[in-house]
Amino acid sequence: MAFTRATGKHRRPGRMHRTTARAAGVAALATSGVVGTLAAPALAAEPAPEQTGLTPVVTLGDSVAEQIDAQAAAQRLAAEEAAAERAAEEAARRQAAEAAEKAVQKARENKERAAREAERKRLTAYVAPISASYVSTAYRASSGLWSSGSHTGIDFHAASGTPVHAVGAGTVVEAGWGGAYGNQVVIKMLDGTYTQYGHLSSIEVSVGQSVTPGQRIGLSGSTGNTTGAHLHFEARTSPEYGSDIDPVAYLRSHGVDV
Template identity: 45%
Template structure:
């Protein structure tokens, strides 16, 4: 049964611009060989592009959050515009009523006649007051209508500008993100091509030294990759294996940094065979862990490693149908001695659930 677990996108965010350092090269099973500057540079480029893709993704997601916030503001503004439209319509109705009333009354002549024909001063004053009030009502209604129309036009313009800005920003971020991801995808497959050449030759090109950011882990054991989907599990059947699957697979893109699950020593780095490019570590408790189908290695045979240290980059070398990390725990350094890695890691505080 296929299960999945998404970890926070920490590794890509932590990936720094990598630098290539002098390294003691290795060949098949740790024999000395010739390192490749081209391969080192490509691994470095993949690592750098991971960082750029992570930053672009963060910006894109921030842009999406900004767009959602802008949508919320726009919805509120639309509600405001709706009220303003209703108020403007009401003011227009008021102006219509006033105009119709004046038309029925002869455009104000009855009021003027009332003033001229008044029999006494009090009646004349009432006529003057009525005339003045009618004119005031008309002026007030006209002023309100003009202000409401101007406010409505300004708010509608502001709403259009806000939406255009949000859409423009979202498009720019999407284009940037896709461009970097396309470059990363191309670099990944170039890296895999070099790995396939190494496997075909049966000789590793040598450790690629990537600058890893300082990381402080609260536990002595960690998962072999940071972000992953669990695929084939220990003991599962399939046509690709002679008997049963001997490890736990982590579906990850080519070039993903692979970490030592705990401190230990590199007892084997080899290229060729069904596992492709692989690394085997021996841990202080006597157990061994294997990391297979890699695209590159970043450690040499005999080297000491710490928990969480990058030891390679994932790939799809050897007997592999797609990019993933094949991870095993063993009682010896050789195939055929594997134990289920999921409970083994769980007993050490690492849950893959």
């Protein structure tokens, strides 16, 4: 149902009617973009509210602009905060990746260091030349069986064919027949001393070969000047006969329980 109101020939529209019509006109102009292009002089030419009784439309336009500016500022702030959050997350991921890589590298270095240390200990370790044996003839024991009148080494009890091991790391300097020692092996040790293994039934190394602690170098026997199968072991300061040192003290100084 529509309402109509006669204004009369000389009757002016009411204040509410004028205000509503003007606001509607401003909304239409705002939609078309015209409001933003109004020149200041045109606005200045508008009669004062006291003269016309109209509500100023500039106030409505400023309020909308302020709301738009506030929304834009809020959106910019939200975008900046989101960008900062993404940057922080990316930095955290990079730091975590770098930390993980460093941890892996450190673990690798520790493993390599441990392997080198284990290898160093293995190469510097000493063992008994015959496993689970004992000294049957002591160092410097006196007897007419030896040309020097005394024993220049120690004898380890061993049946023929018992594995004989290098007591430590070194290089083979003699491997073959050694006169009264029968089949023998002489090794120059890493510390510059020499060890000799005599009366072997067989030899399993050759001159110039490097050996490691516990490596099998031959089998015990009774070759050479001997009354039975055993291992003759000497520690020397040179590869030559007569430079012998106490083999028990030598082995014990390297941690071997004899």
